[in-house]
Amino acid sequence: MNGAQSLIESLVKAGVEVCFANPGTSEMHLVQAIDATPAMRPVLCLFEGVCSGAADGYGRMRGTPATTLLHLGAGLGNAVANLHNARRAGTPVLNLVGDHAIHHVAYDAPLTSDIEGVAKPVSAWIRTSKTAEGLAADGLAAVQASLAPNPNPQGGVATLIVPADCAWGEGGDIHATSVQRQLLPPSTNAVTKSAELLGPKTMLLLDGLVLASERGIELAGRIAAKTGAQVFSSTFPARVESGAGRFPISKMPYFPEHVMATMKHFEALVLVGAQEPVSFFAYPDTPSDLVPEGMPVQRLVHRHEDAIAALEALANEVGAPAEPAVLNELARPAMPSGKLNTGAIAEIVAATAPEHCIISTDSGGGGAAYPVMQQSVPHTWLNLTGGSIGQGGPVALGAALACPDRRVYALLGDGGAMYTNAFLWTAAREQLDITVVIYSNRSYNILEVEYRRLGVNDVGERAGSMFDLSGPDIDWVGLAAAQGVPGCKATTCEEFAAALDQAGEVSGPFLIEAEVTARQ
C-alpha cells in the first residue's frame, strides 16, 4: 500500500468522508487512492475557493472535517479567501495540498512555491510530510488538529502538505480511529463571576458552537428567563439554530454607530465564546472598541472551551427555570405583492420555507432575512464569517452535501456570487437541492454606502465605475444555465413566489435572479 492509499484510509477511519477536489499532476497518486476507497466521496470543484468554502459549509453542519484536495501553493492560494472565512467560523477543515517530490523542490520548477507560507495566514496547523511511511499518521494528526481545542480562537483549518514521493512511496501502518471535537472544560470561577453580573441590564453575547446547538440556545434562554439578561449573537456567527420553537437571539448590528446605540442600553457584558464587539472596519472619528467605557466585561468561555457545560453550570448557579420564558412562535409573514425588494424576498422565503431548511448568506441583502426568519420554521442559519464575499454559494454546496434531506437556500449578492460562480457547476453535477437567490442590484451596494459615509454625496463616474456591476448587466439565469443549473428571473413578488415553488419542485439546484434596486 503506497503512502497515498494509507493516508486516504487513515482519513476515512478518522471520520473524513468527503473530498472537495481540484487536483493536478502532483496529486495523481492521491486521486488513485481516492478512486480505490469507496468510503471517500470525491466532489470535483472547478475553482479551489469552491473547495474551501464547501468544506466550511460541510464542517459547520457535520462538526467533522471534509478534506480539500489542492494543487501546490497556487491551488492553495485560490482557496485562501474562503479558508480565511472558515478560520473565522472556527470550522474544522482539512486541506490536502500536493507538493513536488521532496528531492524535486530544490530545482525550483515553475509551480514550486512556499506552500507553508501560503498556508500560514489561514491555518491553525500545518505539516509537510517527510516520509511515505509517516503519511497515515500525519493524516490522523491533521484530523485531530482540525478538531482540537485551539488557543487561537479561530482554529479549525489544518493543512497537510503531501510531497508526491510521500504519496507514491511505501506507506506505513494505519492506527486512526474516529475523532470528535475536543473542547476544554469551562472555568468554575468564570461561571461564578458571570452569574454575579447577570441582570436585566446585562448582555449575554454568544458566538461559536453554542449557537449551533439547540441545547445551548435553550440554556441561554433559561438563564435569560431567570435573570432578565438579554441574549445576542455576534454580527456574523458561523451557524445559528433559529426559527419557531427556539429561543430568540438578537443579532448585533453591523455599523459601529448601531452597535454603540445597542450597547448603550446595557450595563454589563458576558461573553460566551464571543469577542468583545469591535467595529468591522475603521473609520476616522469612530472608536474600534465598541464596549462603552467602564462597562464590566466577563468572559464565561472562550470558543475553544465547552460553552454548553458552562451554560449548564451557569443555569444551575442562577437557579434558572426548566424552560425559556419565550420562544419564537411560528408566525409566517403574509405574502407581499408588487415590485420585488430585499424585504419582500425575506418575507416570501419566510412564508414558504420548509421545516429544517438551511440558509446560507453572504450579503447584506441575504442577511436582512434573519429577523423575519425567526418567526418562520425551525432552520439553520449560516453567515459569511470573515467578510470575504463569495462564501455563501460554496458554503451552501457543502451544507447540501452534508445534509441531503434538507432544502438549502443560498441568498447571495450578485457581486459576491461572481467570485465563486463555479459552485453552480458542482451543484448541478451533484444534483443538490439548493435554491440560489441572486440579489441582482447590479452593484457592490455596500461600497456605495460606505463611500457615501466618507461624506461624498456626489459619486464621480470613475469612482462609481468601481462599484457598478452594470454595463454589462450579468445575466444570472444564463450564467447558471451555462453551468447546468436551471433558473428564472423575478422582478415581482408574485414571480419570486412562483419561482420558489418551481425551485422546490425540481430535483437539484435552481437559481432565481431576483431583481432588486441598489440602495433601497
Add this chain to the structure above:
Amino acid sequence: MNGAQSLIESLVKAGVEVCFANPGTSEMHLVQAIDATPAMRPVLCLFEGVCSGAADGYGRMRGTPATTLLHLGAGLGNAVANLHNARRAGTPVLNLVGDHAIHHVAYDAPLTSDIEGVAKPVSAWIRTSKTAEGLAADGLAAVQASLAPNPNPQGGVATLIVPADCAWGEGGDIHATSVQRQLLPPSTNAVTKSAELLGPKTMLLLDGLVLASERGIELAGRIAAKTGAQVFSSTFPARVESGAGRFPISKMPYFPEHVMATMKHFEALVLVGAQEPVSFFAYPDTPSDLVPEGMPVQRLVHRHEDAIAALEALANEVGAPAEPAVLNELARPAMPSGKLNTGAIAEIVAATAPEHCIISTDSGGGGAAYPVMQQSVPHTWLNLTGGSIGQGGPVALGAALACPDRRVYALLGDGGAMYTNAFLWTAAREQLDITVVIYSNRSYNILEVEYRRLGVNDVGERAGSMFDLSGPDIDWVGLAAAQGVPGCKATTCEEFAAALDQAGEVSGPFLIEAEVTARQ
C-alpha cells in the same frame, strides 16, 4: 491632500496609468483618489485573480507596472495564483492592498489577517506603510522595486499594504519621476566563457526579457549564424516576439523524457536568462535535473542582468554577421476542413491572424499553435508561466488594455478558463478586441494523460470524475453571453474560420467555443 491622493499622484508620476481594481470598504479613500486623478484609469474586475493576471499581461506588454487594488488579506489571497504566475514571468506588478487603520488591527475584526504573510510567497518586495506622510514615497519605492534588478530571478511583484488611516491622513510631498526597468550589466568573463562554448553542438537557451525583444532575438540569430549554436527558449517564457521576419526560436518540450531526448543532441549549454532545464513535475524513476551528466553549462546572464548587452558583446566576440542566416518566412498554412481539432485550430489561426496580433495561452491546446504561428504574421506570444491555469484570459485582458491597436487572441482550455471566467465581464465592459477561443474538450485532459503515466490504463469512474468536465457540459457561449460577450460554437473547421471572421468584425470581445476531443 490626503495620503491616498498623494499615493495615486506619485504612482502616476512614476508612470503607472492603469489600476485593475476590486476594492472594498478599507480602500474607499483610494477609490476617491483615483476618481480625482484622470491619468489613472480604473478597470473594475469582479475577481482578484483577474486583477493580478491582467496586471501581468499589461506589464509584459508595456514593461512598466499596472497596479492592482485589493481588499485586505482575503482579496490578496484571491490574487495569489496569478501573482505566482506573474512572479515566474518576472513581470513588474504593483499590488495596492488596503488594510485596516493601524490602530484597528489589534482588535482582530473579522477581515483582519496577516497580509504580509499572504504577500510573501509571491512578492519580491513588501512594505506596510506606517504614515500618511510617507505614503507617496512608499508608492515610488514600490514602483522602483517592481522594476529593480532583483537577485531573485522571479522578481517583479511589489506589494504595498496601505492602512486606511495612511490613506485618509494628511499626505506628504511627491517626488516621484518616471521609473524604467533596471538591469545589471553583464559579466565580461561570462561573455568570454560563453563564446568558448559555442558551436554546432551547443544549445543557446533563452528566457526572460531577451525573448520580448526583436533586437535580442536577432542577436541570438546572428550568433547562431556564426557559430552553428541552436537557439531554444525555455518551455514557458513570458513573452516571445515570433512569426515572419524573426529568427526562429525552438521551444523546449514539456515532458521530461522529451526534454532529455532534445538535450541528447547537444554537448554544451549556454544560459541566457534561463534556468537549467528541470522536469516540470517529479515522477518516480525520472530525474529532476535534465541536463545530461557531464555537459558543460555556462551562464551568460541571469534574468536580472542585461541580456541584450551581453548578446551584443557575445556577437562581437564571435564575429557574428550583421543578420541571422535564417528568418521565419511568411508561409501561412492552407485552411484545413472537416471536424475541428487542436491542430486545425492552430492552422486556421495561423492562416488568418492579422499582423502584430498578441496570442495568450494557458493550455496545452493553445500552446500547440506556437510552431505553426512561427510561419505566420509577426506577433507576440504570451505563455502560462507558473503552471497555475486560469492565467490566459486575464493576461489577454491586460495585454489588450496595454495595446489597444492590436488584436489579442486568448487560446484557453475549458478547465483553466473556469477559474477566472469573470475576465469576460471586464473584457465586455472595456470593449477590448479579444478573440477568446475555448478548447472545449470537457476534460482536464492533461490530468488524464498524467494519470495514465502512472501506468493506469483503465481509469476508474471515481478517478475519472475528477478529470471530467462533462455532466454537466459547460455552455461557454452562454457563459460569455451572460457576461456581455457575444460568441458562437464551432465544431468544424469551416465554422471555426467563419467564427474567427465574425470575431474580427465585431467591436469588443468575442468568444468561440471550439469543440475538440480529449486526448486527440
